[in-house]
Amino acid sequence: MRARTLLPAAVAAALLTVSGCGSGSGSDSADDAETSPSKTATAQAPAGSDGSGTRADGAKVPEALNFTATTVDGKPFDAKSLTGRPTVLWFWAPWCPTCRGQAAETAKVAADYEGKANVVGVAGLDKNAAMRDFVSETGTGSFPQLSDEAGDVWKRFEITQQSIYVILDKDGNTVYEGLLPGGEGLADKVAALTG
Template identity: 75%
Template sequence: MHARILLPAALAAALLTLTACGSGDGSASAGAARTSPSKASSPAQSPADSYDGGSGSQGVKVPEALDFSATTVDGKPFDAKTLAGKPTVLWFWAPWCPTCKGQAAETAKVAADYQGKANVVGVAGLDKNAAMRGFVADTGAGSFPHLSDEKGEVWKRFEVTQQSHYVILDQTGKTVYEGVLPGGKGLAAKVAAVTG
């Protein structure tokens, strides 16, 4: 029982230690871009793994990267399988992070500009849900879904160790970009490249 208490605390401390929030300079300490796919972004699928999604996406193969569920900051269930078949931007942020606040407007703009062509999902962590909801309201980033990842499950799945981090998946679920984009600059070009 003692290990159950210590492990989450140790994980949170490790995540906080590895974060570089507020540096905003795009240097290696702010999170160098990784282009190699993580374990979670492998396009491996089971043969019967397809998803209708309820929106005409019948037969779309669900990559392993999108085989998870979560809860949004407003308490609604979220099934990542609904993202299958389109490029997806996962934006990992924390509510107290000034670098993340600086990315919110550009991320919301990209979400609006590519609506129907690509998915944009915020993944909030490193704080409580009330602070996450406040961040979304304060930054005006409520036009796309934000997951409340208080336990860090989605962060761990994508091997994210710092906030203000983007993971971009192509339509097959393969990771094509990972890294920090100060102010969200360059996000639109990266999404344009995967939407054709």
């Protein structure tokens, strides 16, 4: 009987640790939001990564982009394909109102910078069916949306809460990490990297 009492408390504590949706705890101040380029360089290769540092065409792949995943619609995704362009990784959860508020601006940036920068959604903290519903309801299906139910990509980038953007330069270095309420400022950050 004691295990039944402790289990809900443990689950609640874990959710409080990874949540933060709308709490502002993902500060967007310059000191808290900026991160060093070495953060992703120290990331461990997740399950599914083949460990190869080159693409089939011979292009050198930054460690940050050396992983594979599956999209919310069940298709394989190889992050090596993002090599050579600035990349926005948008970490979201389907039940998060802050993420829902970021969806339109994120989709607009993906469309406006198509061919110049990559935008990839990384859904977590729920089941794939809820992730697919979110994509359908928010109109964000025009750019890749990864289903990260196991949290492998989230762990790779040390993400502990949803509605966070990680922006990589063309060399795979992290140049920004933080919360952008409503996606405000995302276009400016991508524009600065695409010239």
